Amino acid sequence: MDATSRPLRVPPEMGIYAEKHELFQLMQNMLEGLLIHKPDEPIRYMISHLKQDNDHVPRVCILGPPAAGKTTIAMWLCKQFNTPRISQETLLEETLELTEEAKTFQEKGQKIPNALWASLIQERLSNMDCIKQGWILEGFPENQDQAWMLHSAGITPRHVVVLYAPDMVLIERNLGKRIDPSTKEVYHTTFDWPSDPLVQQRLVEAEGISEQETSKHLLEYHRNFPRVFQIYQQILKSFNADQPCADVLSQVLTYVQTRCRSAAPFTPRILFCGPPGSGKSLQAALIAQKYSIVNICCGQLLKEAVADKTKLGELIKPYFDSGWPVPDNIVLKLLADRLNRLDCMTDGWVLHGFPRDLDQAQQMERAGIIPNRVFFLNLPSESVMERLAQRMVDPVTGERYHSMYKPAPFPEVQAHLRQNPKDTQDNIRMCLENYYRHGGDLEEFYEDAFYINADQDPYIVFEHIESCIIKPLPYKS
Structure with a gap:
């Protein structure tokens, strides 16, 4: 490039190289990380960021009312991307520092505080498997407070998937839900009954699936979700869950594989x-x-x-x-x-x-x-x-x-x-x-x-x- 003449003629190879290796996006991600985490040593932080090489790993939140199919879709996505699944159940099974404290609330029949859930999630996502492979966060955040706590901790999903269906369909689904305690797979007495007799024998009824309890959870979800939507509306997409699971997965997978709009300069070469x-x-x-x-x-x-x-x-x-x-x-x-x-x-x-x-x-x-x-x-x-x-x-x-x-x-x-x-x-x-x-x-x-x-x-x-x-x-x- 000749720096003495105007206008500057940038060799086309430079633009192609920058676009191929997404240099602009790389710099943008590092700058966002610096502003969120405010490390004492920015240079060391950027070197660590480059070594992780995880800018493209999935970071997905799957939200929706009870029985919308969050667990099923989350497990399928985890198999597709070889990514850890994070949910209330998996967090309470982990050997984290705050797990016992959360279990204490659960044993007393008390609701686990939002701040404790946010701390548990932050601790789990700091593990190396989530850093290297990404994560699928199922059922979080449930309300605006949880969303702000995750956001302030620097936990920002790239895609937010919201499943929806009519309340009567969700209540009917919940009544027939059965869980395989060995694999945590979710089945249904009408729509998705396993063919293996051994699996059929060990299925157990899920907790809190009565019509009264499901209606209570649905009411709470409808009360909280609009505020969560406002926070994530730029990266959120809703999917109708009242259709075959394979169709829902295909649509969700297509969305999760799309990139968010980049601020990088783009010169069309069509x-x-x-x-x-x-x-x-x-x-x-x-x-x-x-x-x-x-x-x-x-x-x-x-x-x-x-x-x-x-x-x-x-x-x-x-x-x-x-x-x-x-x-x-x-x-x-x-x-x-x-x-x-x-x-x-x-x-x-x-x-x-x-x-x-x-x-x-x-x-x-x-x-x-x-x-x-x-x-x-x-x-x-x-x-x-x-x-x-x-x-x-x-x-x-x-x-x-x-x-x-x-x-x-x-x-x-x-x-x-x-x-x-x-x-x-x-x-x-x-x-x-x-x-x-x-x-x-x-x-x-x-x-x-x-x-x-x-x-x-x-x-x-x-x-x-x-x-x-x-x-x-x-x-x-």
């Missing part, structure tokens, strides 16, 4: 792939217009180089004249030169028309052209043929028409419409075969790509694409 006629040009234009990023069509870039009579354009012209494809090394050189200009580096870019096969994608990566969002626009062959074979061009105005979607407004315009030679059915079939021959390899290469159904209204497609751009990429399980 790539559209898909068969001809799938709408790559239109979607690129819409994205570029809304977010003021550079729209780059590889084919158009080649035509401009020839028209401007640049050095590369002189090399490209013979291939255009003969109808042969331009060699990859020339295309890549032209593309790299355009993407390394200041507007692309500062505003971002959206690219379509290249790469078309695995070799071109690998060459792009070696050249440092690495998109951070890749979209495959999927469209059935029948729809491709319908879109392309019936479109015509007015040679006078250059306006495009389509016999089905956008017919010519006047008979005299209709009379002199012409079809592009590339839009013949034979040529479309050949392009489709070429795309599908290499499409699978490209999909494997861009493993974090998004797949969009392009056979619908283009503005619905745009909204889906936009949502994938502005949201962080999910964590890989």
Whole structure:
């Protein structure tokens, strides 16, 4: 980087490296930790933070009324992430300093104070397994006081899952709840009865599941939850628990694997792939217009180089004249030169028309052209043929028409419409075969790509694409 010239030209490799290793997020996490814990030796704290390497471990609270399925979902998530589960039962079974004090309250039939629960949780989460593997906190916090105590102790979840269902459904569920004392698995006499006879024999009835006690707990939950919601509303998501457990788990798992919105600077580098006629040009234009990023069509870039009579354009012209494809090394050189200009580096870019096969994608990566969002626009062959074979061009105005979607407004315009030679059915079939021959390899290469159904209204497609751009990429399980 030349520090003597303005504006400063930051090499694109620097931004790609910082984004790949999430340097901005790393610095933000360390700063948050410093402000929360206020260590006497900040440098040593930051070194310890880096050694722990646990910024991506799950930290999840699962809340909800009695019988909403908190234990079931928590146990499934723990198996998925190999993460400790923290609940009232597990805390009272641990050999912690404050466990005996909490048991004393329980034996006397007294309610364990919020401050004691918060201290127990803080002590448990300071153990090495929770630091390295993360934690699933089940049923905490129950009220606003517990939430503030956890918050003041620096215990901040990344995701808060709230399960809900009608009260009558919850009461019915609770009445049939049974517990396996060996595994702590939860079963139900109607909805989830174990097939193993040995498990059936050792099941015991859960405590406090009568209709009267359940109604009392539900009333207390409904009284306390709105205040808890206010504290965690930015990271909280509710899920309907009145559906099969597998469906609830799938939805919760998807949410827990998503990243929270980062304050890191984000320069869009977007790539559209898909068969001809799938709408790559239109979607690129819409994205570029809304977010003021550079729209780059590889084919158009080649035509401009020839028209401007640049050095590369002189090399490209013979291939255009003969109808042969331009060699990859020339295309890549032209593309790299355009993407390394200041507007692309500062505003971002959206690219379509290249790469078309695995070799071109690998060459792009070696050249440092690495998109951070890749979209495959999927469209059935029948729809491709319908879109392309019936479109015509007015040679006078250059306006495009389509016999089905956008017919010519006047008979005299209709009379002199012409079809592009590339839009013949034979040529479309050949392009489709070429795309599908290499499409699978490209999909494997861009493993974090998004797949969009392009056979619908283009503005619905745009909204889906936009949502994938502005949201962080999910964590890989």
